[in-house]
Amino acid sequence: MPPEPSRSPAGPARVAWWRNERVHRVLAQVVFLLAVIAVAGLLYANVRSQLRARGLTTGYGFLYGQAGFPIGEGIEYHEGDPYWYAFLVGVVNTIRVSFFGIVLATILGTFTGIARLSSNWLLSKLAGAYIEIIRNIPLLIQLVFWYFAVILQLPGVKESVVLPGSIFLSNRGTALPLLAPTAAFSAWLPFAAAGLVLAPLLWRWRMRRQELTGRPGRGLVWAGGALLGLPALGWLVAGQPFLVELPEMGGFNYEGGLILTPEFTAVLIGLTVYTAAFIAEVVRAGIQAVHVGQKEAARALGFHPGQTLRLVILPQSVRVIIPPLISQYLNLAKNSSLAVAAGFPDLFSVAQTIFNQTGRSVEVIGLVMGSYLAMSLFTSLVLNLYNRRVRLVER
Amino acid sequence: MRQRRLLRGLATALLAVVGLLAWSGPGEAQVNILDKVKKRGKLICAVNAKLPGFGYLTPQGRYEGFDVDFCRALAAAIFSDSGRLEFVPTTAKERFTVLQTGEADVLFRNTTWTISRDTSVGLDFGPTTFYDGQGMMVTKKSGIKKLEDMKNASICVQTGTTTELNLADQFRKRGVPYKAVVFEDADATAGAYEQGRCDGFTTDISGLISRKSIMKDPGAHVILPQVMSKEPLGPAWAHGDNNWGDVVKWLVYGLVIAEEFGITSKNVDEHVNSKEPEIARMLGGDKEAPKAMGLDPKWLYNAIKQVGNYGEIFARHLGPGTPFSLERGVNDLWTKGGLIYAPPIR
Known part of the structure; x- marks a missing residue:
């Protein structure tokens, strides 16, 4: 009787390593990793060689040079400050307009979303029309519209519109106490x-x-x-x-008080109105995702409609709303890079000036991408923490 | 079966990686721009599309202007045909990138020659074709008479320009605080000023004159007499191609010399057999210099015949009879008290 060639008494035969599925899996991972590294290395080498061929040096040392260009608004800045500080001014401007944009868009979007579901025919149709019109026009065009066709059409500074409470509106900006x-x-x-x-x-x-x-x-x-x-x-x-x-008329513009520039106002309005339309849809979807039985139960227990919405519907819909809402917030922050169309010196606008002056396009674009990435990751981190708090705990 | 397929997949992936690693990217020697242009069969010229008089896209879809004509002359010198040309319209901030990436061969776009652009931005500059200076436009109504009157004024300016930097320097020097409103686009800058967003609008004086000509009410605006900077405007190309530099430089010089000798597009044929040795040399008598550059001996003849000399180009787009009616002033020939001067063709 011939001995069994491949089966040992201890158990199944040892599979050769090139046929072992575990080895295959590890190998596939390694190959994939190598491919990623190779592509990244190739891109890097290409950029290096191309820059050298054009006689361009690389490095971030230029950031310490004197910027020398003016920036319209933002934190205290002088033309003698270095490039990195000018860049920072742009970053702060982006954060400023994004922060206020997110707050205002959330408020406007929530009300619009609720209004869309209102039993009041006019209110719900108005909300619907607003959402459909705003969502379907490119943001860049809306920004240009708000800036050139609305804000700059306000009367000149000497003929400002005066609102109660010492608020002055003109095409030089909004002056507030x-x-x-x-x-x-x-x-x-x-x-x-x-x-x-x-x-x-x-x-x-x-x-x-x-x-x-x-x-x-x-x-x-x-x-x-x-x-x-x-x-x-x-x-x-x-x-x-x-x-x-109180703001007072100076030589060319109001001085003292708080002056919002037309550029800031236009970008803020543009971003808010645009993003609010998307948030309204997110809110509507969130509310409709709550089972109708919840509402009926609340009404049966004697809650009036306001209480039903505030205490029963909204807390449950928040769970559905938060994840898509994070995307909308991130979109708003990233869309603020279109602000240059309305002359607002945001991060991207300042960065463009820097790279035009220094010729360091690769480095500056790298910085810009890094900044947006950092801001977006921070925003989503904060909101993800909140999301973890409100999400349904399954037991 | 499954394992064999998997193995085959792995092998393919490995081969791909090896292939990618072996291809080390385009690290070859410096490209010769003239060869590239000839092989392509047309010149790609980066211009301004929004500055009437210098570079402007007409409603008929044709590029017109002082800078644009130099592109045409260059195409005529290379191909004996001023039409073998493609224009790339650029904004102030894009214009250097299109040269760095090789998207355009040469830039004729009212660009100021500065040391940082000539060195760290990676460009080379040709002879100045237009001597300009920065000015300030204000409304007549504002009563501003000089820069010192503009304390805390808002000033509209375009980003990516020397203008932006001179503005900062000039106001800092005078100790006058101001507020800059910076736009990316030339139309937006002028538009915002015209709508009353700014008290002043600053750019090169030629640009101000050009803009003024297309404003709703040109009479309502004045240009202050103070000149804030010197702005020598001329051609630029990517740093490092000396032969291409020779071609562009000598084309501009050739058109200037043609004006000196009174050779125009109308009478160039009469001059071909001129007794004046320099004229004979530049219109086809000299074979050596054009050959060294890689051009036809008739290169300047073609450029002058098809486009005209420096004076003709100036008169056609900026001189009397145009909306700008610019004096030649510093842009007249050196023999007439200006700064336009060319080394001899010898």
């Missing part, structure tokens, strides 16, 4: 800070009481009281913390 801190400000500040810290604690305490006793906790009254009452007390103790600074 500004609260300027007085000497008493630092003594008043601790009161305001205490109010800020105390308000959420009080809110949580009253809410827990409400859950335990079943009686209305009136958290809003308690928290609001702390938020407003403590600073008011500080005002009495320390003295007036602010002076209202």
Whole structure:
């Protein structure tokens, strides 16, 4: 009887390594990794050799050179400052317009989304028309429209439109009264800070009481009281913390007060209106994703429509809304790179000036991409943390 | 079966990697721009599309202007045909990139010659074709008479220009604070000024005159008498191709010399057999210099015949009879008290 050639008594035969599936898997990964490295290396070598062939040097040393060009607005900046600081001015401008854009777009978008589902025929049709029109026109065209066709059509600065409360509108910008801190400000500040810290604690305490006793906790009254009452007390103790600074007409424009430039206003309005239309759809979808039975149950329990929306529908729809909302926030921040069309000196606009002057296109574009990436990753990190808090916990 | 397919896949992937690694990218020697142009069969010239008088796309879809004509002359010198030419319209900030990447062969776009552009930006510059300076336009109504009156004024300026930098220098020097409103596009800059966003609009004086001619109410604007900078405008190309540099430089010089001798597109044929040795040399008598550059001996004849000499180009686009009616001034020949001067063809 011939011995079994490949089967050992201990168990199945040892598979040759080139037939082992585990080896295949590892090998496939290695090959893929090598391919990625090869492509990246190829791109890098190509850029290097092309730059050298054109007599261009590489490196980031140029960032310490004097910028020498003016920037329309932003944090304190002088033409003698280095390039890296000019770049920073652009980054801060981008963050400023994106932050306010996100806040305003969320408010406008939420209301529009709710209005779209309203039983009021006119309101829902108006919201629908707004969404459909705005979503289907390119943002760049909207920005140009807001800047050249709306904001710059306002009367000249000498014939400004005056709104109540010392607000002046003109094609040189919007001049608003500004609260300027007085000497008493630092003594008043601790009161305001205490109010800020105390308000959420009080809110949580009253809410827990409400859950335990079943009686209305009136958290809003308690928290609001702390938020407003403590600073008011500080005002009495320390003295007036602010002076209202009114804008006044200078030689060519208003001086003093808070002046929003037409460029900032146009970009902010453009981004807000555009993104709000998308957010409205996200909100509508989120609300419709909550089962209709929830609403019926709430109504059966005696909640009025406002309470139903605020206490039953919205908390559940937030789970559905948050992930697509993050995308919209990121879109808004990235879309702000179109701001240059309206003359707003955002990060991309400043970077373009820098690379035109220094010829360092590769380095500057690298910096720009890095900056947007960092901002987007930070935004999504914050929102993902919030998302983790509100998402459905399965037990 | 499955494993064999997998193995085959792996082998293909490996081969691809090896192939990619072996191809080390285009690291070959410097390209010769003239050869590239000849092989392509047409010249690619980067120009301005929005500056009437210098480089402008007419409603009929044709490029016209002072700078544009130099492109035509260059095409005529290379191909004996001023039409073998393609224009790339560029904004102020794109114009250097198209040269760096080789997308355009030469730039004739009211571009100021500066040391940083000549060195770190990686360009070479040719002879100045137009001596300009930076000016400031304000409305008559504003009552501004000089730059010092513009404290805290808003000034519209285009990004990516020397103008932007001179503006900063000039106002800093005078200790006058101001607010810049910076645009990417020339039309947007002028448009915002015209709509009253800015008190002043600054660019090269030639550009201001050109813009003024197309404003709604040209009479409502004045250009301040102060000149803020010197702006020698001329051709540029990617750094390092000396032969291409010779071609562009001597084309401009040739057109200037033609004006000196009074050779025009009309009378060039009469001059071909001229007794004046320099004229005979430049219109086809000298075979050596054109050959060294890789051009036809009739290169300048073709350029002059098809486009005209320097003076003709100036008169056609900027001189009396055009909306700009510019004086020759510093842009007159050196023999007439100007700065336009060319080394001899010898």
